[in-house]
Amino acid sequence: MDRPKLSFFRMSKLSGDFIFKGVVGLFALGIIVLAFLLFREPFIESQLSRNAFGFGFLTGSTWDPVNEVFGALPFIFGTLVSSFLALLIAVPFSLGIAIFLSELAPEKLRTPLSFIIELLAAVPSVIIGLWGIFILAPFLRDYLAPPLSTYLGFLPLFQGPMYGLSMLTGSVILAIMVIPITSSVSREVIMTVPTQQREAALALGATGWETTRIAVLPYARSGIFGAVILGFGRAVGETMAVTMVIGNSSHISASLFSPSDTMASVIANQFLETAGSKLYISSLIEVGFLLLVVSVIINIGARILVWKFLKVERGAA
Amino acid sequence: MPEKITIENLNAWFETKQALHDINLSIQENMITAIIGPSGCGKSTFIRCLNRMHEVVPKAKISGKVLVDGKNIYESDVDPVDIRRRIGMVFQKANPFPTMSISDNVVAGLKLSGVKDKKILDNIAEESLKKAALWDEVKNDLNKSGVSLSGGQQQRLCIARALAVEPEIILFDEPCSALDPISTSKIEDLMLELKEKYTIVIVTHNMQQAARVSDYTAFFLYGKLIEFGETNQIFKKPMEKSTEDYIVGRFG
């Protein structure tokens, strides 16, 4: 039988490996280039605004498109307050969910329940916003705000009339959107806690909850902290849903019942209404650049925390 | 008797850990050479140096010479791809390609080297499966997935796959360690048939297997070659104390 000769591709074989590695390597380099451009383009286009306001942009509390005076403080304030409040609501829930789904729930329920919780993350932000406008905001206005102002009305936080679209509604929406990521990462972290840790506690006669409290949570602390920061990053960068329910006002107000704006929402809301004012657009782009820097820093911090934790745990296992 | 492979001053490392120390050994053509020794003694590393598979592991290094038909396979003008065509390998765990049918598995090496003619491929598939003593069991299921076979059949499929590229030498890296006794004896019979045409090197931790199939045996310990000779001599009258200790089962 005629056997085909096999080794006549000699040169092309060597270069085949070289070319292939080069091509996929170039695409990998593309990701670095993309990250670079993601910073460079907004930085260049915000030149005008940086020249006009300098560092005052960060501390200026006036955002006046008519007179072209732009200070981003109201939005930095709005982002910080809404994200912080969102975490305040979301963290206890996320922890409860993570603990229940990894430690206390019946084996059979764990996978389907976590799937359902994570499904919430698949719902587009604009649809959550739509629901927020027509369902959540009226609900909070009618059922949550009255008792808050009756019993806690002495605090500046809960004074004044409650508009449906407000800082409070924005924060609750953010909390809802933060829960899937914070709870699923916390759960992942908790599940890597070595079984011996649990068994040691169980062998002492500890109940399921005691085991969680004594053996699991202290062990997983730094990883859970990373999960919380990751949720913070999500809240800071979230755009559409917040834009739709936060009420859009460039004034700083102590009351959570007042409308507000975040860095993301002011861009989404005003970007197409600049009427060609170069300084206005440049200022919005600078807000976007700041948002990018802040969320990248948060993300790097969170990933380092979670990674370190998972690496140590998996390495040890 | 002609020497097929000559190993001169072979050292091998994983990162900084040295796995082989100054190995010198000759492997005879059309013979079965067995490499025995306790786990971690470097026998798998050694066999993987013979077809340049050691360098696939990240940060693995090597020094010394491996001459095949007098030509050093580690010279800079040698393409490892050519070497691996001439020197086939069968692994400890059967590893058929899960996305390919039985016949595609057998001719995978040829197909990916540019052989397209379906008739030639079919012929080679049949011929190789026959050589691997698997043809009669699978001839009606050639389009089934390779992973649908039993463990022993999968291992013979891997042998057929190695044979299809027409190598001169076949390396067996503990080919039976995951198999039942019946499958094992089939593969041993097969090796005895194959040595008519091929030079065979087998790594095994099973001393009975080495005694049954091999003509020559090399005993490795802690990355060093302790003793090498005809299988009869090694098993009946070992020269070294540690070889004897290992063979009578004092450690390992």
Place this chain on the structure above:
Amino acid sequence: MKWNKRKLIDRIMSFLTAACVVIAIIPLLSILYTVTLNGISAINIDFLTQLPKPVGEAGGGLGNAIQGTFIVVGIACLIGLPVGILSGVYLSEYGENKFGRMVSFVADVLTGTPSIVAGIFGYTFIVLYFGFSAIAGGVAISVLMIPIVARTTEESLKLVPGSLREASLALGIPRWKTILHIVLSTAMSGIITGALLAIARVSGETAPLLLTAFGNPFWAVGIDKPISTLPAQIFTYAISPFPDWHTKAWGGALILIILILILNIGVRLITRRKYRV
């Protein structure tokens, strides 16, 4: 007595944590319920095939927005899938070095890019030079897609056992052919899953499109022209003061959710036929 108290606390904590799960599920159920309830009344053949009508005129639909979403997401896939998948191949097969680890880290951090920033990127990178267009929208969306696809591809390739790579290399198959024909085909279902999930994820993106695709009340005329998309149209309708448009927003939301559900179910079907190794 003490034992009973401990047992009681255990029960209470189990109950409380379970309550967290239930409460967290309520918004999801409420969203699905209201979208279905309000959306179903808006949907009919006209709604799916007609152009939008001006305020005050009854009827009309989101036909062009649905078309536009397919076009923009299609463009994003044309850019995002090759870049994501091929860089994932690099990360998994050649990435055990400083550069590889750096790319991997950058991709991970990029998955946290705020979507509005992707919009600003599309605006500064494309719109400023070529105007609002479907292409600008696709580019902005692909920015969000690339890191997800790269990481999921990397993960699925890493699941392919090393023994298969060795088997192929030992047959004298060059490394690049081993990767293309053995490794990629074995990991294919995982890669497709990752790609579909990424598509599902970006199909609902709105913020980047506001700054890049702009919107257009007519059928698409070219990928270099402004284009209407489903999410952006939902946004416009939702924040308008007109009840008729609110109904249309719900209708659009229902369509969008169905599209995304189909993708998610598709993923489930694919992963069910998982290869055995």
